[in-house]
Ligand SMILES: [Zn+2]
């Protein structure tokens with residue numbers, strides 16, 4: 001017999017759906033909410049429901065949003081000539097927090113992976129092609145992940161851009177700032193070494 | 202301007218109400234749910250709503266439950282002569298997982314703390330007194346936390362029990378002073394439970 005009542009068990013199981021939350025953490029969360037923060041629990045329930053019901057993807061860039069166009073695509077301040085191609089919405093949030101990039105994004109929602117049935121159409125690359133044909137974009141910044149799939153996707157986008165004579169750049173990969181050389185994996189270190197630049201000091 | 206859409210921001214804020222969840226973790230959770238597990242998000246929203254609406258306290262022992270009596274109090278298998286007094290429902294779950302205790306519990310919902318306005322009535326100790334007067338209980342096991350408030354509460358309950366001539370024991374071995382019962386590992390907790398001693402107050 002479980003000591004949890006059915007609804008408490010349901011709640012613990014629901015919380016375990018969250019990434020990184022195991023049985024013990026889920027129990028602690030459930031008890032915290034029920035014993036000390038029922039308003040928080042109600043607020044979270046509403047927020048989840050509203051997000052699941054409403055949040056889709058920006059039809060222009062693919063960013064998660066419930067609005068007709070996301071805040072970035074709708075902003076008159078952003079430069080529409082620069083287009084940064086990323087795999088996921090999380091990458092957009094990370095870049096917005098870390099950089100002062102003033103252009104727009106194109107969120108693929110993944111990377112090319114033929115064996116998993118993820119081809120150019122699944123990533124909306126036909127829409128990207130149309131956008132390049134429209135002629136507004138002057139530079140594509142490739143910020144897909146430095147994985148086999150991310151590199152293959154970067155190559156594919158580069159070829160689309162080349163067809164239209166659009167300049168393509170790739171964000172730099174190498175030893176992370178503040179990182180110790182000896183702790184960086186071999187692939188990264190090799191890539192950083194090959195990609196060395198002139199240094200004026 | 203935030204890059205989060207309003208509903209995404211609400212969701213991230215809702216998730217931050219969970220204990221131990223900061224801004225970065227909340228964002229990771231929100232994106233995971235929206236991008237990869239919308240069923241999980243719906244399930245969690247429902248579970249939260251149902252738990253908040255339905256889960257209260259067992260009128261007999263104070264354990265969190267939405268049922269008329271909790272599963273423990275309702276069970277014909279439990280020995281009604283043994284009553285283990287704990288501060289919270291979390292302690293019941295911890296003891297049930299760690300020990301083979303076959304008695305019942307009495308969940309105080311806290312510990313005596315006069316400065317915070319928490320006296321015997323706030324903890325339902327008048328109900329405990331009535332229960333002792335009913336004469337069914339033969340042993341009270343004090344499993345309040347080894348904190349100043351928990352010890353004061355143990356003393357108080359011991360005096361109630363002594364008035365009725367009911368034997369009182371206190372779990373003691375291995376529980377670190379100043380520690381919270383629910384955070385103790387199962388082995389230590391089991392040991393402490395087995396090694397309980399007569400308690401004179
Ligand atoms: Zn957009």
Ligand SMILES: [Zn+2]
Nearest residue numbers: 259262271274
């Ligand atoms: Zn009960």
